[in-house]
Structures are given as structure tokens and as C-alpha cells.
Amino acid sequence: MIYCQGTKMLRSRNRKYCRICYFCSGTFDKGNFVKIRNVYNIGKNKIKRMHLLLILFGAIVSYFFWIQYIYYRQNSAKSRKHWLRFMLCRDKQIKSSQTSDLTGDVRALFLTAHPDDECMFFAPAILRLVELNASVHLLCLSQGNYYNQGFQRREELLDSCAVLGIPASQVTIHDCNTSSRPHNRRPRETTTAQDLQIQLLHLGDRLRPATQTADKTGELPDDPNVEWSISMASSLILKHIRAHSINLVLTFDGRGVSGHSNHTAIYKAVSYLASIGNIPDDCSLLSLLTIGVLRKYLFFLELPISWLLPSDLCCVIGSKGYIQAKRAMLCHRTQLLWFRYLYIWFSRYMIINTFQVIDQGPKNLKIY
Ligand SMILES: [Zn+2]
Structure with a gap:
């Protein structure tokens, strides 16, 4: 406390007070x-x-x-056990010594709509499961042929999966009839003007809602304006789950992270299967939570928010994992437009994934 010592007084509004301590006179x-x-x-x-x-x-x-x-x-041992409970049987008591033995039984399937979804949205979960020695499969329901780059994107997806640790034999791309078209078989070279036009189309597509319904040709086209056939997508997914004895399915939620209609169609297909009880008993379903734009671009600073908010499973990777995810994303050369670089640098999905369980209805429900 500093005292005015009787020399620092100021007279104001007929009142004496000290500017320093305001009490003495x-x-x-x-x-x-x-x-x-x-x-x-x-x-x-x-x-x-x-x-x-x-x-x-x-x-x-x-x-x-x-x-x-x-x-x-x-990344602690306790968290590993939490993962295992999800991946195998949620009620099972798992001892620490059992964790390494049990991970071999995990057969996880990532359901994506386009080549690049696996590293843009699911890289943390894929890397985590690969690290836990789980058998990781990927089913991509389109080959990303919107700009007639299907053949290139197929190759890019395989390269990206190799970086993430998914063997090519466990990657399935549903390409229906389009891969046999001649234009898909040759790499496409584009000029700068065409690149710019593609960038504008990309941005426009993200803002436009789906307006058409897919025809009945068996195709699931990469097109934000086309609604995929839910019955067709769900039958493809179910076949894949049964063929590979999958016990954990990870996919988009109802908002599809970016709102793309092809992403949301996958969620609808999985929810449909879950609601009619067609998913095998030992199989868990997880959907990737969509977060707001502000949180989405906070990168690692978003981690405490994800941790505090409710979710059934949270997956975080460190700097080594992030570099791997970035390398996988860089394999998608046809997709590396300026805003994708911003996404790589700032998106929280490159290092954090949070999942919610998709509830399953009564088994083998018959709908008349
Ligand atoms: Zn996508």
C-alpha cells in the first residue's frame, strides 16, 4: 500500500481525496x-x-x-481395454495381459463413400486399430468418378491405404460398371484453367443439396446431387460384413461430417440394417461424430472439448500418427486443391475421432 504522505491530494467536486490511496487526507x-x-x-x-x-x-x-x-x-493401457470392450464384446471383462491376444480377433470395417474419406476423416481410428494389431478392412462405395478421374483415384486410394497400414487385399472399391468404361482407364491430364474450374465446382458442390435419386443400374455414383439407393448400399454392406466376419463397423453419422449426401446415405444404410436387426450379433456399429465448423478447424486445440463432451469412443493420435495421416492424404494427388491443404493443416479430424454407438433393433425383424 502506498500512502500519499499528505502531499499528493487533489481537490475535486468540493471533496478532498487522494488520487493514490483514496482514503487519507x-x-x-x-x-x-x-x-x-x-x-x-x-x-x-x-x-x-x-x-x-x-x-x-x-x-x-x-x-x-x-x-x-x-x-x-x-493412449494408456486402460484406454486400450476400453477399445477392446467395444471391438469385441462390450460387457466382457478384459485383463491387461489379455489385450495383445484379443486384438487379433478384431475385424474392423471402415465404410466410406469416396477415395480420400479414409484419410480425411478416419485416419486416427485406422492408425489406432492397426497399432492394436486389428485386421482392418475398407469398403469404399464409389471410386470417385465425378470428374472422370476414377482410375487415378482408385490407385491413389490403394497408395493411401498402404501408408495407413491397410493391405490392398483388404480394400474393396465398389465400382459397378463404371471402371470398364474406356475413359476411366487412362490417366487424365488437366490444364490450369480446367483445374480452376474443378476447384470452383468442388466448392459449389459442397453447398448444393442432393436433388436427384440414383437410377436402378446398380451404380452408387460419386455425386452430391444424387441420393444413393439405401437398399442397394445396405445389401452391399451386409454382404461385406458377412463375407469377412466383421465385428466392428465404423462409418459416418447422419450429418456425414461434411454434409455430403453420399456420406449420409451410408449412415442411412447402416442404420437401416441395425434397425431391422440384420447385423450379426457380435458386430458393433460406430458412427463418426460430426462437429461444428469452428471446432473442426481448431486442430489439436480442440482435444479438451472432444474429451469433455459425451461420446462412446475417442481416438487421438500423436505427431507421428499425424505425419502418417498427412502422407496418406498427399497420396490423393488429384484432390490436392488449395483448400485441402488448409484442411490437412487445421482439421481436427486429422488427429481426433470421436464415435457414437449406433443402436441395434430386435434381431431379424420381418417388415411386411
Ligand atoms: Zn467423401
Whole structure:
């Protein structure tokens, strides 16, 4: 506490008060006070600023420590057991010594709509499952032929999966009849003007809702304006689950992360199978939670929010995993437009995945 010592008083509104301590009274010496007040105010502001900076610095450091804590907690042995409970049987009691033996029994299937979905949205979960020695399968329901780049995108998907640790024998691309078309068999070279036009079309497509329904030719076209046939998509998915004895299915949720109608169609197909009880008893279904745009581009800073908000399963990868996910994304050369680079640098989906369980209805329900 600094006292005015009777020399730093200021008279104002017929009231005597001290500008420094505001309580004491004394004789006012204007010249002396102004001099002292200036010196004192500078010191006061400096202290205020220092306090603010210290609080800010403390908050930032604490936030980073919190992120570190969550990351280590998510990668702990306890968290592995949590994963295993989901992957095998949710009620099963698993001992620590059993974890390495049981992961071999996990047969996970990622359901995606286009080549590049696997690394743009599911890379953390794929890397985590591969790390846990699970058998990871991928079913991509279209070959991404919207810009007649189907053949190239197919190759890119295989390269990306190799980086993520999914063997080519476990990657299935549903390409119906389109792969036999001659234009899909040759790599496509584009000029700068065409690239720019494609970029504009990409942006436009993201804003436009689906307006048409897929025809009955057996195709699931890569097209945001086409509604996929739910019965066809669900029958393909079910065949794949049975053929490969899948016990864990991971796919989009009802909002499809980016809102693409092909993504949401997969969720509808899986929900349909779940509601009529056609999914095998030992198979769990998980949907990737869609988050808001602001959270989506907070990168690793979003981790505490994901951790605090309710979800059934949270998956986080570290810097090594992120580099691997980035390498996988860079395999999709035809998709590397400027906004995709921004996505790679800032998207939280490159390092964090949160899932919700899709509830399953009564088994083998007959609908008349
Ligand atoms: Zn997609």
C-alpha cells in the first residue's frame, strides 16, 4: 500500500481525496502531485499488464498440459481395454495381459463413400486399430468418378491405404460398371484453367443439396446431387460384413461430417440394417461424430472439448500418427486443391475421432 504522505491530494467536486490511496487526507501540492502521479501511473499500468500477461501465459501453459494429459490418458493401457470392450464384446471383462491376444480377433470395417474419406476423416481410428494389431478392412462405395478421374483415384486410394497400414487385399472399391468404361482407364491430364474450374465446382458442390435419386443400374455414383439407393448400399454392406466376419463397423453419422449426401446415405444404410436387426450379433456399429465448423478447424486445440463432451469412443493420435495421416492424404494427388491443404493443416479430424454407438433393433425383424 502506498500512502500519499499528505502531499499528493487533489481537490475535486468540493471533496478532498487522494488520487493514490483514496482514503487519507492532507494538504494538496499540485506540482508535486502531478509529478508523483505520472511516475506512479506508469508503474501501475506496467504491473497490470504484467499480471494480465502472467495470467494469459499460465492459462496457455495449463491448456497445453491438459492436452498432453488427455493424449496420454487416451493412449494408456486402460484406454486400450476400453477399445477392446467395444471391438469385441462390450460387457466382457478384459485383463491387461489379455489385450495383445484379443486384438487379433478384431475385424474392423471402415465404410466410406469416396477415395480420400479414409484419410480425411478416419485416419486416427485406422492408425489406432492397426497399432492394436486389428485386421482392418475398407469398403469404399464409389471410386470417385465425378470428374472422370476414377482410375487415378482408385490407385491413389490403394497408395493411401498402404501408408495407413491397410493391405490392398483388404480394400474393396465398389465400382459397378463404371471402371470398364474406356475413359476411366487412362490417366487424365488437366490444364490450369480446367483445374480452376474443378476447384470452383468442388466448392459449389459442397453447398448444393442432393436433388436427384440414383437410377436402378446398380451404380452408387460419386455425386452430391444424387441420393444413393439405401437398399442397394445396405445389401452391399451386409454382404461385406458377412463375407469377412466383421465385428466392428465404423462409418459416418447422419450429418456425414461434411454434409455430403453420399456420406449420409451410408449412415442411412447402416442404420437401416441395425434397425431391422440384420447385423450379426457380435458386430458393433460406430458412427463418426460430426462437429461444428469452428471446432473442426481448431486442430489439436480442440482435444479438451472432444474429451469433455459425451461420446462412446475417442481416438487421438500423436505427431507421428499425424505425419502418417498427412502422407496418406498427399497420396490423393488429384484432390490436392488449395483448400485441402488448409484442411490437412487445421482439421481436427486429422488427429481426433470421436464415435457414437449406433443402436441395434430386435434381431431379424420381418417388415411386411
Ligand atoms: Zn467423401
